[in-house]
Amino acid sequence: MMREQDPQHRGIGMTSQRTRERLIQRLYDEGLSNARVLEAIRRTPRHLFVDEALAHRAYEDTALPIGHNQTISQPYMVARMSELLLAAGPLDKVLEIGTGSGYQTAILSQLVERVFSVERIQVLQDRAKERMTALNLRNVVFRWGDGWEGWPALAPYNGIIVTAAAAEVPQALLDQLAPGGRMVIPVGAGDEQQLLLIVREDNGFSRHVLDAVRFVPLLNGPLA
Numbered sequence: 317m318m319r320e321q322d323p324q325h326r327g328i329g330m331t332s333q334r335t336r337e338r339l340i341q342r343l344y345d346e347g348l349s350n351a352r353v354l355e356a357i358r359r360t361p362r363h364l365f366v367d368e369a370l371a372h373r374a375y376e377d378t379a380l381p382i383g384h385n386q387t388i389s390q391p392y393m394v395a396r397m398s399e400l401l402l403a404a405g406p407l408d409k410v411l412e413i414g415t416g417s418g419y420q421t422a423i424l425s426q427l428v429e430r431v432f433s434v435e436r437i438q439v440l441q442d443r444a445k446e447r448m449t450a451l452n453l454r455n456v457v458f459r460w461g462d463g464w465e466g467w468p469a470l471a472p473y474n475g476i477i478v479t480a481a482a483a484e485v486p487q488a489l490l491d492q493l494a495p496g497g498r499m500v501i502p503v504g505a506g507d508e509q510q511l512l513l514i515v516r517e518d519n520g521f522s523r524h525v526l527d528a529v530r531f532v533p534l535l536n537g538p539l540a
């Protein structure tokens with residue numbers, strides 16, 4: 317279970333309770349209806365995932381900067397992608413590419429058995445790890461590496477979620493998807509991106525093109 321242990325932050329959490337409820341209502345009004353997903357978002361203190369200077373904006377439905385040219389995902393998108401992953405039933409092993417602040421990771425950790433999260437920027441990953449510890453979320457393991465390669469040693473995964481946009485779907489991720497497994501990934505170059513749901517069927521993959529979206533790019537090459 318998750319606890320807010322840091323008394324310094326508890327005050328912000330309490331005073332923002334109404335703002336948090338407003339966010340949940342807004343997501344619901346926008347068509348997000350998975351009660352478990354909404355409850356995870358309600359419980360999770362998003363202000364702990366951004367700099368203190370931005371904490372007062374943490375319950376707006378917007379992406380916010382987290383340094384290193386990266387952003388914490390918009391709550392709507394976190395909820396949407398989580399719903400899509402879970403739509404066919406419970407998942408035990410989920411691979412996440414692009415840990416960032418760890419906010420999506422924290423939401424997923426409350427919805428699935430185990431989360432495996434890969435990030436290329438080590439300091440972001442270190443901070444995300446600290447947040448999981450502070451919130452007592454213990455079913456997450458982290459890997460510093462290139463998400464284009466996935467995490468082959470622990471494959472296959474029942475769910476794969478990618479939180480940065482790739483020009484094309486990485487082959488390694490397709491290979492690491494279990495039979496019946498589901499992948500949610502933004503694909504496209506520049507500002508023209510689409511959210512795809514890919515399902516591994518008995519004889520290949522089915523692809524569903526969903527929303528127009530805007531993510532930071534899934535980067536190539538050496539680690540920063």
Ligand code: SAH
Nearest residue numbers: 388389414416417420436462463479534535
């Ligand atoms: N879900 C995160 C979103 C972070 S933004 C959150 O809510 O905070 C996307 C993240 O993907 C960034 O942290 C970026 O460093 C990471 N990323 C980009 N390319 C990557 C790659 N090839 N491998 C692993 N992580 C990558």
